[in-house]
Amino acid sequence: MYDFSSRVAVVTGAAQGIGRAIAEGFIRNDVKTVVLLDYNGDLVKATAAELDPEGKRALAFKCDVSDKENVRGVFAEIYEKLGRVDILVNNAGINRDAMFHKMTADQFRSVVEVNFFGTVNCASEVILKMREQEFGRIINISSVSAHGSVGQTNYSASKAAVNGFTRSLALESARKNITVNAIEPGFIETDMLRSMPEEIYNAKLKAHPAQKFGSPDQLANAVLFLASDEGAWVNGNIMIVSGAGRVV
Numbered sequence: 001m002y003d004f005s006s007r008v009a010v011v012t013g014a015a016q017g018i019g020r021a022i023a024e025g026f027i028r029n030d031v032k033t034v035v036l037l038d039y040n041g042d043l044v045k046a047t048a049a050e051l052d053p054e055g056k057r058a059l060a061f062k063c064d065v066s067d068k069e070n071v072r073g074v075f076a077e078i079y080e081k082l083g084r085v086d087i088l089v090n091n092a093g094i095n096r097d098a099m100f101h102k103m104t105a106d107q108f109r110s111v112v113e114v115n116f117f118g119t120v121n122c123a124s125e126v127i128l129k130m131r132e133q134e135f136g137r138i139i140n141i142s143s144v145s146a147h148g149s150v151g152q153t154n155y156s157a158s159k160a161a162v163n164g165f166t167r168s169l170a171l172e173s174a175r176k177n178i179t180v181n182a183i184e185p186g187f188i189e190t191d192m193l194r195s196m197p198e199e200i201y202n203a204k205l206k207a208h209p210a211q212k213f214g215s216p217d218q219l220a221n222a223v224l225f226l227a228s229d230e231g232a233w234v235n236g237n238i239m240i241v242s243g244a245g246r247v248v
């Protein structure tokens with residue numbers, strides 16, 4: 001159990017999957033407030049109501065992280081309502097897989113816009129205030145695919161960019177008591193994974209050293225550690241959370 005009772009956390013892409021599990025983890029660990037952002041406005045509101053039926057700890061906003069103006073407006077509202085953001089988890093992500101020779105420019109660009117620029121957009125709304133308050137935790141959800149993956153030139157490039165951004169921002173922010181880390185999940189059982197063709201899913205499962213995939217909760221536990229006071233000295237790290245799958 002961590003003590004997040006004085007912390008305000010924001011989790012992007014929190015309507016379902018890994019982001020939902022992270023928001024749930026914060027609530028389980030008595031967070032003061034967790035703000036769930038997602039581009040699916042109805043689902044993120046329903047998720048927040050399910051995780052926090054009394055409406056005391058969770059707030060939800062529709063937000064497209066790839067839209068800088070939208071992100072700016074939503075964070076302005078968060079600061080107006082809550083006064084601070086202590087923890088930012090950049091989790092929103094998409095994949096639009098295809099071999100590069102068949103990939104459209106739009107397929108490439110949309111993935112980079114959400115996965116990389118979405119991370120940049122949200123970080124840029126909190127970084128100044130985190131420096132002023134001399135406390136912050138930024139956790140970016142990358143992927144083991146950052147190191148190369150067939151059919152994922154767009155996704156892989158977007159996540160490799162997240163890794164570089166993470167390391168550099170950590171160097172810039174360490175003096176201000178702000179940590180910036182990334183997590184590279186291996187395969188985690190969510191809709192994103194289930195969108196894979198069945199034969200590829202089965203082949204990946206067979207190839208996994210543990211013969212199983214991870215759960216969103218298992219990934220969330222690593223995020224909670226990085227967000228906690230106990231994780232203070234882990235900074236500028238790219239942490240693989242994959243049950244030994246595709247360790248690179």
Ligand SMILES: NC(=O)c1ccc[n+]([C@@H]2O[C@H](COP(=O)([O-])OP(=O)(O)OC[C@H]3O[C@@H](n4cnc5c(N)ncnc54)[C@H](O)[C@@H]3O)[C@@H](O)[C@H]2O)c1
Pocket residue numbers: 012013014015016017018019037038039040063064065066091092093094114118141142143144184185186187188189190191192193
């Ligand atoms: N599931 C895996 O195996 C796996 C592996 C490695 C990395 N990841 C990463 O983990 C993160 C979460 O993935 P997941 O498996 O839970 O996926 P998911 O598809 O189940 O959930 C992603 C969430 O992000 C939201 N989203 C998408 N675009 C958005 C946007 N522009 N603005 C705001 N919200 C947006 C979706 O509505 C959805 O609720 C992603 O960054 C993904 O790349 C997942």
